[in-house]
Amino acid sequence: MTADIRVINEFLESLTQHPKTPDEVRFGDTLFYNWDESVPYSSDLYAIELEKDPDRDFVILNFADIQCHDGEAFSEVGEFAEETMDKLIRQTRPDLITLSGDNAFDAFAYLRLIRFIDSYGIPWAAVMGNADHTGLVSEFWGAYQLAEAKNSVFDYGPSGMGYGNYIINITEGGHIIHTLFMLDTHHEEEMQAGSYDHLYDSQIAWYKWAVEGIAAEEGHTVESTAIMHIPVPEYQNAWDSVYDAETGTLRAPYCDHAFCRVQEKMGPPDFNNGFFALCKALGSTKNMLCGHDHVNCFSIDYEGITLTYALKTGYGCYWKPDTHGGTTLTLSSDGHIRVDHHYIDPTASEVKKFVLEYFGINRYGDGIVPKFPDFKG
Numbered sequence: 001m002t003a004d005i006r007v008i009n010e011f012l013e014s015l016t017q018h019p020k021t022p023d024e025v026r027f028g029d030t031l032f033y034n035w036d037e038s039v040p041y042s043s044d045l046y047a048i049e050l051e052k053d054p055d056r057d058f059v060i061l062n063f064a065d066i067q068c069h070d071g072e073a074f075s076e077v078g079e080f081a082e083e084t085m086d087k088l089i090r091q092t093r094p095d096l097i098t099l100s101g102d103n104a105f106d107a108f109a110y111l112r113l114i115r116f117i118d119s120y121g122i123p124w125a126a127v128m129g130n131a132d133h134t135g136l137v138s139e140f141w142g143a144y145q146l147a148e149a150k151n152s153v154f155d156y157g158p159s160g161m162g163y164g165n166y167i168i169n170i171t172e173g174g175h176i177i178h179t180l181f182m183l184d185t186h187h188e189e190e191m192q193a194g195s196y197d198h199l200y201d202s203q204i205a206w207y208k209w210a211v212e213g214i215a216a217e218e219g220h221t222v223e224s225t226a227i228m229h230i231p232v233p234e235y236q237n238a239w240d241s242v243y244d245a246e247t248g249t250l251r252a253p254y255c256d257h258a259f260c261r262v263q264e265k266m267g268p269p270d271f272n273n274g275f276f277a278l279c280k281a282l283g284s285t286k287n288m289l290c291g292h293d294h295v296n297c298f299s300i301d302y303e304g305i306t307l308t309y310a311l312k313t314g315y316g317c318y319w320k321p322d323t324h325g326g327t328t329l330t331l332s333s334d335g336h337i338r339v340d341h342h343y344i345d346p347t348a349s350e351v352k353k354f355v356l357e358y359f360g361i362n363r364y365g366d367g368i369v370p371k372f373p374d375f376k377g
């Protein structure tokens with residue numbers, strides 16, 4: 001109960017402390033920056049730097065689609081989600097935690113989640129999902145809470161491109177060895193009716209500017225990962241390239257992958273903005289990580305880029321017991337990343353199993369309507 005009152009206080013304080021609009025600047029900080037292609041790139045000015053210990057790998061732990069409503073966040077559903085995250089943090093000992101969007105549905109759930117993640121004292125970085133405006137004071141309010149948290153490295157990014165497009169450079173020995181592009185893929189139906197949105201042309205131009213700017217600074221193209229909520233349409237091509245629909249089996253080596261499952265129709269936009277093709281052409285981005293489709297999970301090498309559906313974390317919105325947990329990106333000194341899914345069994349605890357199954361909380365297939373009800377997985 002004390003914790004609940006603290007969150008209520010934080011919420012009331014947030015109404016008086018955060019700027020009402022993105023253009024209103026408080027406390028002398030500039031929130032968004034103005035960008036066009038003529039601006040010279042500088043990592044010092046436009047990127048966040050995190051240093052890798054040369055003696056060990058740099059571990060990034062991703063939580064996907066935690067997505068609790070207020071009522072859930074303060075019930076067993078929220079507590080079980082926190083238990084899952086706590087287990088994953090202790091298992092993987094991350095250097096950075098990322099949230100790939102659809103972080104929470106409502107304002108109190110948002111504040112509770114932020115306080116929980118921040119309490120570990122580990123740097124963390126979130127992107128916005130298509131649900132990250134639902135039930136909040138505004139999407140900007142959510143972005144402001146993410147940016148103000150003590151250990152969060154969330155940055156607003158350039159103006160006019162949404163909330164939270166930012167660059168994290170991971171360095172070792174004074175050099176950038178890998179870049180994370182944190183990207184806002186927006187909501188739905190703003191760019192095309194009946195479709196989920198994706199990156200604006202301006203974001204894609206900004207990404208190209210940064211890839212080329214970092215390459216100029218380092219004297220070579222630096223490997224990178226794009227972390228965003230909504231996948232690119234090529235996720236479907238990747239799946240089609242490894243799944244034999246006639247036999248219902250996966251081709252090698254994916255038949256040996258513990259987590260290579262498509263259990264709902266993919267929800268990329270109904271248009272192709274050319275982002276994947278540009279990534280291929282520039283040769284920097286070797287990994288994409290998305291959430292969005294809660295019961296899909298894979299990591300497939302497709303035309304030189306590893307496309308990853310992260311494991312869904314927690315029991316908010318809709319979920320399935322066989323695709324639940326977190327995903328790590330493990331960076332070695334050579335700049336390459338290895339992707340691993342970390343399964344957390346919701347039925348390992350009898351109490352949890354009873355609560356989740358008896359009440360059928362958000363269980364996919366137990367009355368929960370998937371995004372595309374006609375899909376036969």
Ligand SMILES: [Fe+2]
Pocket residue numbers: 065067101102129131292293294317
């Ligand atoms: Fe979601």
